[in-house]
Amino acid sequence: MVKKLRLDIPSEKVSEPFVYRMVTEYDLRPNILEANIGPQRNGSIVLELEGKPQDIESGILFLREADIDVEEL
Numbered sequence: 851m852v853k854k855l856r857l858d859i860p861s862e863k864v865s866e867p868f869v870y871r872m873v874t875e876y877d878l879r880p881n882i883l884e885a886n887i888g889p890q891r892n893g894s895i896v897l898e899l900e901g902k903p904q905d906i907e908s909g910i911l912f913l914r915e916a917d918i919d920v921e922e923l
Contacts (some may be wrong), residue, residue, distance in 0.1 A: 851904045854883075855910070857895045858919035864893050868916060876909040877901055896923070 855857045859868075864887055878901040887893030899906050913920050 851906060852898050852900045853906050853910075854923040856921040856923055857897070858921075859879050859887065859893045859895065860917060861890055861892050861910070863916065863918060864889065866916070868913060868918065869895075869897075871912070872899070872909045876902070876905045876912065878905055878909050884903065 867893050869880055869882075872880060878899050881898040881900070882895060883898065884896040885893070887895060899909060901909070
């Protein structure tokens with residue numbers, strides 16, 4: 851299964867390895883399609899997440915609990 855998402859990342863979260871954690875902790879394969887992100891400022895990423903449906907939902911929940919806004923596209 852693949853889901854396309856837009857992530858809006860607050861400035862205090864941009865330095866955290868949340869994409870890495872989605873790979874290692876949730877067995878997801880991200881494909882970054884677009885990114886506008888930099889140190890000390892808000893950012894956004896459009897990506898596709900590939901994986902099992904329950905892993906994708908767990909990964910999205912992880913992002914939301916980390917105060918990252920997630921919009922399904």
